[in-house]
Structure formats: C-alpha cells, structure tokens
Amino acid sequence: MSLVERITSFADAKVWYGNLPIESLYTVGIAGEKFFRAIKDRGVIMGSVCPSCNLTYLPPMMYCERCFAELEEWVEVGTKGTVYTYTVVGVSLGGAPLEQPEILALIKIEGAHGGLVHRLGEVKPEETEIGMPVEAVLKPKKDREGSILDIKHFKPA
Amino acid sequence: MRQVAIVGVGYSGFRSISPDLSYKELMYEAAAKAYDDAGVDPRRDVESFVSVAEDFNEGTSIFDEYVPDQIGGVLKPVHTIPGDGIHGLIAAYMQVLTGAMDIVMVEAHSKASNVLTLSDVVAYAMDPIYNRPLRANPLFIAGMEMNRYLYKTGTTEEQCAQVVVKNRANGFLNPSAAYGARLSLDAVLSSEPLSYPLKRLEVSSHADGAIVMVLASGDVAQELSALPIWITGVGWCNETPSLETRDWESATYARNSAEMAYRVAGIRNPRLEIDFAEVDDTFAYKELQHMEALGLCREGEAGLLLEEGDTELDGELPLNPSGGNLGVGHLLDASGLARVLEVVLQLRGIAGQRQLEDVETGLAFGWRSIPTTSGAAVVLSN
Numbered sequence: 001m002s003l004v005e006r007i008t009s010f011a012d013a014k015v016w017y018g019n020l021p022i023e024s025l026y027t028v029g030i031a032g033e034k035f036f037r038a039i040k041d042r043g044v045i046m047g048s049v050c051p052s053c054n055l056t057y058l059p060p061m062m063y064c065e066r067c068f069a070e071l072e073e074w075v076e077v078g079t080k081g082t083v084y085t086y087t088v089v090g091v092s093l094g095g096a097p098l099e100q101p102e103i104l105a106l107i108k109i110e111g112a113h114g115g116l117v118h119r120l121g122e123v124k125p126e127e128t129e130i131g132m133p134v135e136a137v138l139k140p141k142k143d144r145e146g147s148i149l150d151i152k153h154f155k156p157a
Numbered sequence: 158m159r160q161v162a163i164v165g166v167g168y169s170g171f172r173s174i175s176p177d178l179s180y181k182e183l184m185y186e187a188a189a190k191a192y193d194d195a196g197v198d199p200r201r202d203v204e205s206f207v208s209v210a211e212d213f214n215e216g217t218s219i220f221d222e223y224v225p226d227q228i229g230g231v232l233k234p235v236h237t238i239p240g241d242g243i244h245g246l247i248a249a250y251m252q253v254l255t256g257a258m259d260i261v262m263v264e265a266h267s268k269a270s271n272v273l274t275l276s277d278v279v280a281y282a283m284d285p286i287y288n289r290p291l292r293a294n295p296l297f298i299a300g301m302e303m304n305r306y307l308y309k310t311g312t313t314e315e316q317c318a319q320v321v322v323k324n325r326a327n328g329f330l331n332p333s334a335a336y337g338a339r340l341s342l343d344a345v346l347s348s349e350p351l352s353y354p355l356k357r358l359e360v361s362s363h364a365d366g367a368i369v370m371v372l373a374s375g376d377v378a379q380e381l382s383a384l385p386i387w388i389t390g391v392g393w394c395n396e397t398p399s400l401e402t403r404d405w406e407s408a409t410y411a412r413n414s415a416e417m418a419y420r421v422a423g424i425r426n427p428r429l430e431i432d433f434a435e436v437d438d439t440f441a442y443k444e445l446q447h448m449e450a451l452g453l454c455r456e457g458e459a460g461l462l463l464e465e466g467d468t469e470l471d472g473e474l475p476l477n478p479s480g481g482n483l484g485v486g487h488l489l490d491a492s493g494l495a496r497v498l499e500v501v502l503q504l505r506g507i508a509g510q511r512q513l514e515d516v517e518t519g520l521a522f523g524w525r526s527i528p529t530t531s532g533a534a535v536v537l538s539n
C-alpha cells in the first residue's frame with residue numbers, strides 16, 4: 001500500500017511531534033528502607049533471609065520469590081564478592097560513543113542469593129575477568145544519601 | 158479438547174521506516190490481507206479481537222482505545238495485551254478453546270521508526286531503585302548475559318557472529334525482510350563493540366510493520382481453509398525481573414515455555430519431532446542460548462551445530478529461515494508473531510526461495526527482549 005502520489009521529499013511525509021515529560025516517584029518500601037539505611041548509616045550491606053528456602057536475598061525483598069513467605073530475618077552479607085559476569089559498555093544511554101567505556105558487573109556476594117549490579121572501578125577492562133574477587137567502595141559517610149550510588153563502585157580485592 | 162488452527166495471515170512491511178503509512182494504516186493493511194487470506198469478513202464473522210501493544214512504544218497512553226477501528230473490531234469484544242505477539246496469539250487460541258468463539262484474530266505491530274527515544278523507553282523498564290540510577294545503556298544487560306553464556310558453555314564469539322551471517326543471508330531470500338544481506342564473518346566480528354562482547358552487527362535493528370492472524374476452531378477451520386495450520390502446543394513463562402537473582406546462563410524462561418508447549422503438543426523428543434524453528438535472535442547469542450533452552454540440542458552444543466551447518470536452510474534443523482529478528486528486523490512486540498508467521502508460511506509451503514522441504518512441525522519462540530525474562534512458545538503442524 002502506498003500514497004497516491006510519489007513522495008519526493010521528507011517534508012511531504014507529514015508527521016506530528018509529541019512528547020510527555022514523565023516524572024515518577026518510587027517508594028523504596030520496607031526492605032529497601034532497611035537496605036539503604038544500613039549502607040548510609042553503617043556502611044554495611046544487608047540481605048533478607050528466607051529460612052525455609054535457606055536463601056539470603058540481595059537486593060533484599062520483603063517476600064520470598066520462591067515460596068512466597070514474608071521475610072522478617074535480616075543478616076549482614078559483607079561488602080566483598082566476586083564478578084559473576086561483566087561487560088564493557090561503549091555507548092551512552094542515548095547511544096553515543098563513550099569516551100571512557102564503563103565496566104558494569106553483576107557481583108555475587110558470598111552467602112547471598114543474588115548480588116548487586118554495579119560499576120567496577122580501579123581496574124582496566126583487559127584486567128577484568130569473571131570470578132575476580134572485588135569489594136565495595138563506599139562514598140564518604142557525609143556524601144551518602146540512601147541510594148545504590150552510595151556505593152561508588154566495586155574494586156579488585 | 159477443541160482444535161484450533163491459523164486460517165489466515167496478513168502482514169505489512171517489514172522496513173526500516175514507513176513514512177507513508179500511519180500505525181493504523183499498517184494495521185489496516187495487515188488485517189485486510191489476513192481476512193482476505195482467511196476468506197472472512199471481520200464485521201460479520203470475526204467474533205473477538207486481540208491486539209498486542211505497549212503504551213510507551215506507541216507514544217499513546219491507554220493505547221487499547223486506539224485499536225478497534227483499523228482491525229474491524231468496533232462494537233465487538235476487543236482487548237490489548239502488553240506482551241510478546243505470541244502471548245497475544247495464545248490469548249486468541251484460548252478464547253477459541255473456551256467454545257464461546259469460533260473465529261478470533263490477533264494483531265501485533267511495530268512503528269519503531271516513530272519512537273525517538275527507544276533506548277530511554279527500555280531504560281525505563283529497568284528497576285528504578287537498584288539498576289536505573291547507574292544510567293547505563295540497557296544493552297549492558299545483553300553484554301553481561303552474553304559474556305556469562307560464553308564463559309559457561311564454551312561457545313565462541315565467532316559462533317555468535319556466524320548466527321548473524323546465517324540469518325541475514327536467510328533474510329536475503331525473504332522479500333519482506335528489511336535487513337537481508339550477505340555479510341562476512343569478519344564484518345560482524347570487526348563491527349564496534351557496543352557492550353563487550355556484544356558487537357553492533359549482533360544487535361538486531363528495529364523495523365516497522367504489522368502482522369495479523371485469524372484463528373478458527375476445528376470444523377470452522379476445515380471449512381475456511383484448504384490448509385489450516387494447527388496450533389498443537391502453547392507455553393509461556395516469566396522468570397524473575399530481578400537482574401540479581403535471575404538465571405544468566407541458560408534462559409530458563411525459554412526452557413519452561415517450551416516444556417509446557419511440548420507437553421500440550423505431546424512432544425517427547427523435540428530434537429526428532431520438531432522439523433525447524435523460528436526462535437528469538439534479538440541478539441545473535443540469543444539464538445544459540447534459546448536453541449539449547451528449547452531442548453533442540455544439549456547445552457553448549459548450539460554453536461557447534463551451527464558451525465556444522467545443521468541450522469542452515471538445508472541443514473538437519475533449520476533455525477530462523479525467515480532471517481529472524483537479525484534479518485527481518487526487530488518488530489518490538491510483533492517480533493514473536495513474525496516468528497509464527499514464518500512457521501505458517503513454511504508449513505503451507507509458500508515460503509518462496511527459502512522454502513524448506515518436507516516440513517510438518519515447526520516451533521516458534523518469542524522473547525520480550527531486555528530487560529525481561531518473558532518468553533512464549535507455540536508448536537504448529539500442517
């Protein structure tokens with residue numbers, strides 16, 4: 001199917017422009033509140049425990065995605081882990097080439113089910129490998145605001 | 158149980174831009190062709206309409222309001238599913254199974270060229286509290302998964318690149334594919350890394366188009382069509398949305414979807430009973446990972462079978478004869494329905510230059526792309 005007349009310039013193919021400035025709030029919730037307060041105030045990473053599945057969730061959830069139980073037990077999981085997988089991102093959010101490619105990784109924390117997705121720092125892409133031990137580098141306490149970015153990055157341990 | 162068949166298909170596209178047609182006109186064209194193919198009048202014969210759309214991709218809130226008119230569904234039962242096209246097909250299939258309907262249609266489309274900030278839309282699909290603050294291009298998820306998949310299975314970067322060479326060459330034989338091409342392995346391997354080890358040519362490019370299918374119950378299908386294509390099994394599964402706790406190695410969502418579809422279809426040994434498959438290849442490594450998860454070979458074997466030519470058009474188990482998302486173009490939520498479309502064309506024996514010989518049973522599998530673990534499978538027989 002096509003138009004009756006041939007289109008010879010882009011301007012003839014009429015389009016209308018629209019946009020929507022979407023802004024949202026996201027309640028971090030009971031589990032998120034506990035997790036971010038622990039990082040901000042005490043510099044520790046906490047997970048929530050499902051005793052019947054014997055799993056410690058990280059990021060913590062207030063329910064178990066395996067057995068649907070409400071989780072009430074919490075433990076500190078430490079700030080050390082290993083690189084489960086990583087990538088070197090060469091483009092920005094909008095797709096433009098990055099001058100300084102970023103290393104992103106899923107860091108599995110020992111004893112936890114899950115881990116944290118974060119940047120790796122103080123390491124070059126060619127030195128990065130799966131299985132590499134890393135530890136969290138936190139921002140100075142005064143700069144922390146209760147966000148995943150209170151962790152600056154993970155660095156080789 | 159009632160039998161359900163696809164008795165008509167129609168599509169518009171697929172191309173990188175479609176400046177001449179509005180999304181409604183793309184849908185109208187596909188629907189008109191499908192009704193003509195099925196020999197039905199939508200105003201008189203079609204009892205229910207299922208469309209597949211996601212508001213953010215459409216640029217319109219409450220998009221389901223904008224669906225009925227261009228598919229002939231005004232004043233009739235219509236609903237819209239935000240999912241993969243195969244989820245929509247399964248919904249239509251189940252409506253026929255209830256016995257309340259005999260003729261139901263499903264529609265999915267992509268007007269990706271009208272979405273000016275597609276990567277922002279994908280980024281907005283990530284967990285806002287734990288993942289989004291990193292402000293990384295969402296392709297990082299595919300890069301991390303590919304890296305882990307290669308590490309776990311021993312699959313090589315060359316094998317992933319070979320998927321692109323194969324599928325774009327298949328697309329070259331498909332007149333409706335937007336990105337058919339004869340590429341060298343080197344061209345793929347040397348395209349720039351977007352998210353190591355994932356390279357630019359290993360990421361499917363978006364295309365515009367619409368696909369409509371008409372489903373009918375057993376007797377009605379026999380009356381309408383000389384060659385109804387029977388839906389013999391369906392399955393679908395979502396793993397966890399959590400990037401942190403999901404399976405990064407073996408596409409569990411695909412395995413569970415296929416196991417359900419095989420169970421419904423009574424398939425015990427998919428390797429022997431499936432003649433060919435159309436499987437999601439949004440990223441090149443995904444074809445290999447999905448092939449393994451769908452039980453079409455053992456874990457770590459897909460890359461080797463590809464190298465041996467098993468998944469070529471003339472191989473033991475042709476994969477993505479249409480060209481897949483890499484060759485046809487990624488059609489947003491219509492991608493899964495494009496996989497089904499090719500299975501239907503092949504089983505009808507009208508796939509032209511890429512027609513496979515002696516095919517009786519085909520599998521289509523769709524995935525909703527990053528950051529999801531949302532999959533759906535359907536088994537079809539002629």
Ligand SMILES: [Zn+2]
Binds near residue numbers: 052053065069
């Ligand atoms: Zn549990």
